[in-house]
Amino acid sequence: MDKNNAAAVKQWLKDHRARCARFLQVLVQENSTRGNESSAQALIIEKCRQLGLTLDIWEIGSEELKEHWAYCCDRQTFEGNPNVVAVLKGTGGGKSMILNGHIDVVPVGDEKNWKNDPFSGQIENGKLYGRGSTDMKGGTAAMLMAMEALIATGTRLKGDVIFQSVIEEESGGAGTLAAVLRGYTADGAIIPEPTNMKIFPKQQGSMWFRITVKGRAAHGGTRYEGVSAIEKALLVIQRLQKLEQERNAKIDDPLFEKIPIPIPINIGKINSGQWPSSVPDLAIVEGRMGVAPDEAILSAQKEMVDCLTELSQQDKWLQEHPLEIEWFGGRWLPGSLNNDHPLMKTLSDSFQEIKGKEPVIEASPWGTDGGILSNVGNTPVVVFGPGITETAHDANEHIILEDLFTASEIIALTVMKWCETAD
Amino acid sequence: MDKNNAAAVKQWLKDHRARCARFLQVLVQENSTRGNESSAQALIIEKCRQLGLTLDIWEIGSEELKEHWAYCCDRQTFEGNPNVVAVLKGTGGGKSMILNGHIDVVPVGDEKNWKNDPFSGQIENGKLYGRGSTDMKGGTAAMLMAMEALIATGTRLKGDVIFQSVIEEESGGAGTLAAVLRGYTADGAIIPEPTNMKIFPKQQGSMWFRITVKGRAAHGGTRYEGVSAIEKALLVIQRLQKLEQERNAKIDDPLFEKIPIPIPINIGKINSGQWPSSVPDLAIVEGRMGVAPDEAILSAQKEMVDCLTELSQQDKWLQEHPLEIEWFGGRWLPGSLNNDHPLMKTLSDSFQEIKGKEPVIEASPWGTDGGILSNVGNTPVVVFGPGITETAHDANEHIILEDLFTASEIIALTVMKWCETAD
Numbered sequence: 088m089d090k091n092n093a094a095a096v097k098q099w100l101k102d103h104r105a106r107c108a109r110f111l112q113v114l115v116q117e118n119s120t121r122g123n124e125s126s127a128q129a130l131i132i133e134k135c136r137q138l139g140l141t142l143d144i145w146e147i148g149s150e151e152l153k154e155h156w157a158y159c160c161d162r163q164t165f166e167g168n169p170n171v172v173a174v175l176k177g178t179g180g181g182k183s184m185i186l187n188g189h190i191d192v193v194p195v196g197d198e199k200n201w202k203n204d205p206f207s208g209q210i211e212n213g214k215l216y217g218r219g220s221t222d223m224k225g226g227t228a229a230m231l232m233a234m235e236a237l238i239a240t241g242t243r244l245k246g247d248v249i250f251q252s253v254i255e256e257e258s259g260g261a262g263t264l265a266a267v268l269r270g271y272t273a274d275g276a277i278i279p280e281p282t283n284m285k286i287f288p289k290q291q292g293s294m295w296f297r298i299t300v301k302g303r304a305a306h307g308g309t310r311y312e313g314v315s316a317i318e319k320a321l322l323v324i325q326r327l328q329k330l331e332q333e334r335n336a337k338i339d340d341p342l343f344e345k346i347p348i349p350i351p352i353n354i355g356k357i358n359s360g361q362w363p364s365s366v367p368d369l370a371i372v373e374g375r376m377g378v379a380p381d382e383a384i385l386s387a388q389k390e391m392v393d394c395l396t397e398l399s400q401q402d403k404w405l406q407e408h409p410l411e412i413e414w415f416g417g418r419w420l421p422g423s424l425n426n427d428h429p430l431m432k433t434l435s436d437s438f439q440e441i442k443g444k445e446p447v448i449e450a451s452p453w454g455t456d457g458g459i460l461s462n463v464g465n466t467p468v469v470v471f472g473p474g475i476t477e478t479a480h481d482a483n484e485h486i487i488l489e490d491l492f493t494a495s496e497i498i499a500l501t502v503m504k505w506c507e508t509a510d
Numbered sequence: 511m512d513k514n515n516a517a518a519v520k521q522w523l524k525d526h527r528a529r530c531a532r533f534l535q536v537l538v539q540e541n542s543t544r545g546n547e548s549s550a551q552a553l554i555i556e557k558c559r560q561l562g563l564t565l566d567i568w569e570i571g572s573e574e575l576k577e578h579w580a581y582c583c584d585r586q587t588f589e590g591n592p593n594v595v596a597v598l599k600g601t602g603g604g605k606s607m608i609l610n611g612h613i614d615v616v617p618v619g620d621e622k623n624w625k626n627d628p629f630s631g632q633i634e635n636g637k638l639y640g641r642g643s644t645d646m647k648g649g650t651a652a653m654l655m656a657m658e659a660l661i662a663t664g665t666r667l668k669g670d671v672i673f674q675s676v677i678e679e680e681s682g683g684a685g686t687l688a689a690v691l692r693g694y695t696a697d698g699a700i701i702p703e704p705t706n707m708k709i710f711p712k713q714q715g716s717m718w719f720r721i722t723v724k725g726r727a728a729h730g731g732t733r734y735e736g737v738s739a740i741e742k743a744l745l746v747i748q749r750l751q752k753l754e755q756e757r758n759a760k761i762d763d764p765l766f767e768k769i770p771i772p773i774p775i776n777i778g779k780i781n782s783g784q785w786p787s788s789v790p791d792l793a794i795v796e797g798r799m800g801v802a803p804d805e806a807i808l809s810a811q812k813e814m815v816d817c818l819t820e821l822s823q824q825d826k827w828l829q830e831h832p833l834e835i836e837w838f839g840g841r842w843l844p845g846s847l848n849n850d851h852p853l854m855k856t857l858s859d860s861f862q863e864i865k866g867k868e869p870v871i872e873a874s875p876w877g878t879d880g881g882i883l884s885n886v887g888n889t890p891v892v893v894f895g896p897g898i899t900e901t902a903h904d905a906n907e908h909i910i911l912e913d914l915f916t917a918s919e920i921i922a923l924t925v926m927k928w929c930e931t932a933d
Contacts, residue, residue: 307776307798308875353730356783364798375730375787452731
């Protein structure tokens with residue numbers, strides 16, 4: 088890599104911080120909750136057009152996609168809200184790099200909890216506020232600014248840089264899966280999800296489950312004539328608590344050392360009963376099962392099914408009225424990259440160079456589209472970004488602009504090293 | 511009691527069975543669900559007018575009623591749907607008797623589960639079908655036919671017979687409470703609720719509770735950063751299960767001998783969480799607490815509050831985020847009459863005389879307006895009626911007409927003995 092070019096790229100980014108912040112601001116101001124991604128994508132498309140990138144804009148939803156094993160999506164239509172990929176073609180001979188960000192943001196929740204309009208993009212004390220600022224339009228802005236810096240400084244690369252602005256990450260990753268199926272894979276990928284500037288080579292996967300527990304109704308005054316679905320659901324929940332302990336006892340990866348429960352089983356919902364003085368005849372338990380970075384989704388599912396089968400064998404009622412287990416809604420594939428993978432070294436070195444200190448390397452407690460990129464697209468993935476983990480999905484979501492600027496420098500440097508400068 | 515008169519009364523009732531069935535039929539055909547009691551009450555009023563009884567018809571809802579400690583009602587208005595009391599005045603010197611029935615019926619539920627119109631009053635194989643047939647228009651018809659038999663045979667009584675057709679029994683007993691506050695008390699009372707012809711000197715009381723459990727939200731992937739309201743609710747439910755055991759271990763009344771759980775605590779509902787992959791920050795548990803026949807409502811409530819306070823003292827989170835306990839919705843006072851009370855003997859003797867066998871004497875697993883009559887009105891109460899416990903509140907509710915006819919003979923005989931014939 089040409090040291091002078093690196094210095095020029097860094098200087099360009101330092102000189103254009105206001106432009107970077109302004110771009111993120113307008114991007115946040117476009118509400119891109121699920122089904123409304125088009126206007127934010129239009130800003131992305133216009134930016135890529137200005138940069139002279141080769142654009143690929145398409146509506147996802149092919150039969151191939153919908154029949155793929157990793158497809159997990161309940162969306163009715165993708166019409167009008169395209170996926171966007173924009174390629175900075177290399178001169179040849181270098182390694183390729185995917186820079187992947189999702190444009191969809193989660194709902195704002197209760198607006199009363201926001202001190203300003205959730206899509207204000209307001210800047211205050213070095214922070215930019217708004218839904219999506221941290222998760223993950225900030226990461227997307229960092230990537231696009233890094234690419235602009237390379238182009239503006241005339242830096243030519245050997246390998247391709249494939250920028251992606253996908254939909255549907257928050258709902259199971261159909262956008263990134265569609266990009267993989269369209270042929271977009273690479274020698275490495277960075278996904279700047281909000282990691283607090285930590286580097287996550289491994290990501291916990293997860294999936295949702297719904298367990299239906301049957302009972303038999305009776306009047307509460309003679310409750311012994313019925314079978315309480317709530318009491319049976321308690322058995323299920325207690326067995327799942329034990330399963331969580333068993334599964335986590337097996338995790339020995341040092342990256343999880345500081346994490347109290349590396350792969351939690353979260354009981355997120357229970358609904359049972361319609362009348363205080365009736366014995367409830369139905370209980371629905373819903374939750375999220377964490378999947379270890381190097382575990383197969385199907386094997387995790389089997390563990391839960393097996394343990395609930397074992398529970399049912401010890402209970403006459405459950406034997407005769409089997410639990411129903413469904414895997415519904417969201418599913419995020421886990422991801423795992425070896426700590427000594429060259430992508431890790433390249434990114435860590437760049438981090439060290441810009442920040443003057445070692446990066447913190449951990450495993451992420453949540454899944455990202457990295458699971459699809461690595462498992463389906465066979466692309467090594469590292470998750471690293473400027474957003475704040477804790478404010479993602481929360482009211483008053485925000486990003487620290489200084490981190491955004493720093494991340495764009497680290498990403499630019501990493502791309503230059505990974506793809507190699509051409510002359 | 512004049513034996514000849516008793517024979518005449520019995521014979522009159524045997525001769526007028528068709529009339530009795532026809533009266534019940536038209537009574538069932540008038541839908542008298544809550545708020546719609548007037549048309550069924552009109553039939554009652556007309557019948558009482560024909561019998562020459564002293565009628566008292568009034569709309570309940572006085573300030574005195576609403577401020578009474580035993581008042582438990584969420585009804586907005588009582589306008590147009592009166593309480594009815596009709597007195598057969600005695601010659602003096604005898605004991606008085608209240609014959610109490612409620613005119614309100616519970617909703618029909620899912621009509622698809624009924625083989626005929628829920629208000630058909632259809633008679634088939636000796637059974638009369640329809641909402642309210644068993645609970646408890648059948649009982650009311652039995653009482654009115656018993657009174658008609660006394661009047662038709664010229665049987666004069668020393669004590670007053672106070673017939674009551676009240677509203678609101680199914681929703682907490684405001685109708686009977688209003689009658690008590692209006693001055694209607696007596697030396698004894700029979701409430702012909704559907705007991706399968708068993709005699710219930712004691713009745714379980716009950717009340718509804720709602721427990722609000724707080725948690726702290728977090729992402730399911732880092733669930734250790736939150737506090738699950740579901741997990742805390744489990745502690746509450748388990749403690750209530752233990753409380754149920756403790757309370758029932760103290761019940762030694764032989765009337766409860768055959769009842770597995772004399773005073774159950776039924777957990778009827780739980781609702782918690784909105785998202786499978788979030789830690790739930792709120793859980794609402796609702797249920798019904800049984801109250802022993804001779805227990806005070808307030809003392810039962812205190813037992814639950816105390817045991818949950820004790821639980822909270824052992825849990826740091828619950829100490830800082832106290833459980834909220836509400837007593838809402840329905841409440842039914844318990845009732846208790848000694849087995850050797852003269853009313854029990856009079857009723858049992860009459861039963862023996864008509865049926866030629868001993869009655870079954872048990873404690874009821876549910877409350878009736880008897881709790882108000884005895885606790886507030888200081889009137890000794892026995893619950894005994896022709897309806898079928900199991901079909902009450904259910905689809906295809908029905909009554910066996912033979913039991914209805916027999917019950918009216920038993921009630922007529924009991925009244926003659928209790929109030930004494932005048933000559």
